Amino acid sequence: MGCASEGAKSRVVFRIMPWQPPLEMGQYPSYNRHMKRILPNRAILRLSGPDMLLLLGRTVTHSVDNWQTGEMRYGALLTPQGKVIADYLAMLALDNIYLDVHADAADDLEKRLKMFRMRSDVAIERLTGDVVTEGSWVDVRSPQMPHRAITPDGVSAIAMPEEEWHAARIAAGVPEWGADYRAAEVFPTDINMDMMGGIDYRKGCFVGQEVASRMKRKGKIRKRTVKLRGDKLTPGADILAGTPVGTVTSVAGTTGLALVRTDRLAKAEQDGAQFTCNGAPVTFDLTDWQRAEIDSHVAEPADD
Numbered sequence: 001m002g003c004a005s006e007g008a009k010s011r012v013v014f015r016i017m018p019w020q021p022p023l024e025m026g027q028y029p030s031y032n033r034h035m036k037r038i039l040p041n042r043a044i045l046r047l048s049g050p051d052m053l054l055l056l057g058r059t060v061t062h063s064v065d066n067w068q069t070g071e072m073r074y075g076a077l078l079t080p081q082g083k084v085i086a087d088y089l090a091m092l093a094l095d096n097i098y099l100d101v102h103a104d105a106a107d108d109l110e111k112r113l114k115m116f117r118m119r120s121d122v123a124i125e126r127l128t129g130d131v132v133t134e135g136s137w138v139d140v141r142s143p144q145m146p147h148r149a150i151t152p153d154g155v156s157a158i159a160m161p162e163e164e165w166h167a168a169r170i171a172a173g174v175p176e177w178g179a180d181y182r183a184a185e186v187f188p189t190d191i192n193m194d195m196m197g198g199i200d201y202r203k204g205c206f207v208g209q210e211v212a213s214r215m216k217r218k219g220k221i222r223k224r225t226v227k228l229r230g231d232k233l234t235p236g237a238d239i240l241a242g243t244p245v246g247t248v249t250s251v252a253g254t255t256g257l258a259l260v261r262t263d264r265l266a267k268a269e270q271d272g273a274q275f276t277c278n279g280a281p282v283t284f285d286l287t288d289w290q291r292a293e294i295d296s297h298v299a300e301p302a303d304d
Contacts (some may be wrong), residue, residue: 005255026148034150035037040165041178042132044150045088045099045113051120052097056090059116061188063200067092072137072148074198076188077112080173082211083184086111087177087193091137091150098150100132102177116207129153134160141196144172167252173227173287175257177237180225180249189215190223190259195289220297222263226290229255230282239282241268241275255285262290266297 047055053064062075069092076087086105091098101109106126113124127150135149146168151157169176175191177183193199194216201216215221228239228248233256237244245268246260265284268275275282286294 036133036135036151036155037132037160038133038151038157039146039148039160040162041103043101044130044132045101045104045106045110045120045125046125046127047099047113048095049120049122051122055113055120055122056097057203058205059113060243061193061199061206061208061212062090062197063203065236067205069094070137072140074140074193074196076193076198077109078188078206078208078212079184080208080211081184082187082208082215084177084181084186084188084191084193085183087107087191087198089139089141089148091148097126100148100150101278105177105183108183131157133157138274141174141198142172145169145174153202163252166250167255170227170250170252170255170257173225173257173285175249180259186259187215188223190211191225220263220300221293222261222297224262224290225249225257225259227255227285228258228277228282229285230277230280232278232280233282234278237277239275239277241265241271241273245275262294265296266294269294285286 025056053067056062057064060075060077062073062262067073071092073090073092074087075090077085079085086101088099088101088109091100100107110124110126117124130153131151133149133151134146135151137148139145139148162179166179173192175181176198181191188194188199199211231254233251233254235248235250237248238244238261239248239258241264243264245264246258248258249255250257299303
């Protein structure tokens, strides 16, 4: 599937800045401000060569214009039908672009980028020893997320427990490939990519651009990932308000993420319905923009 040779290594070293876990995550014994911690389930693809920006510019959702060295951008490669194959954080270094992607999506993303490369002068390889750790690169999706760095093999580091990672991202309202969705299951707006800077609708052509732009032009997004709270949340469980309004996708304690039909949620609120999951009450912890989107559906009937 196009994995790089064992010798592929990063030459980038980033200054480490402390990251404080959100209070609602509780206390985790692995947290140590003086030790780098490896973020779970991440892999690194490195792009290099004079056409590396050109390749991303015509294939992925984020813009490559005015991209400054040291700047992180969020994006994805889509199917021609507009669904997410893999999303990633892209870090621009002096001579390379590093794609921080879920480990289980990395081979597919590498293979597809090589397919789109054609005759472009760009090398694409998966780094085999380097790891994604807490560091100085701010996660552009949310300031609550751990800051990141690419740390060379051999540097002392410890693993961040997966339960801590998921608690952090769920608290920040950030869905993740492999937990909340997999390849070709969701549209970018389903996982709020448009609201986290992951899509540039003005950049011109990219794979799946026609579908993504059409959904934008229609003006009413009817599926979103939202944060919710409840005592009996389990991944895959329906959220009910008489009828289903959404599905829980991941959980950390009594907090979770769910993919919901925002028009149905708005109608249920308007009717005064109680929301439940596995028979227990749930409440939604909505951002201001999510609240505004849901309220915009009130005047419209919910589709079946």
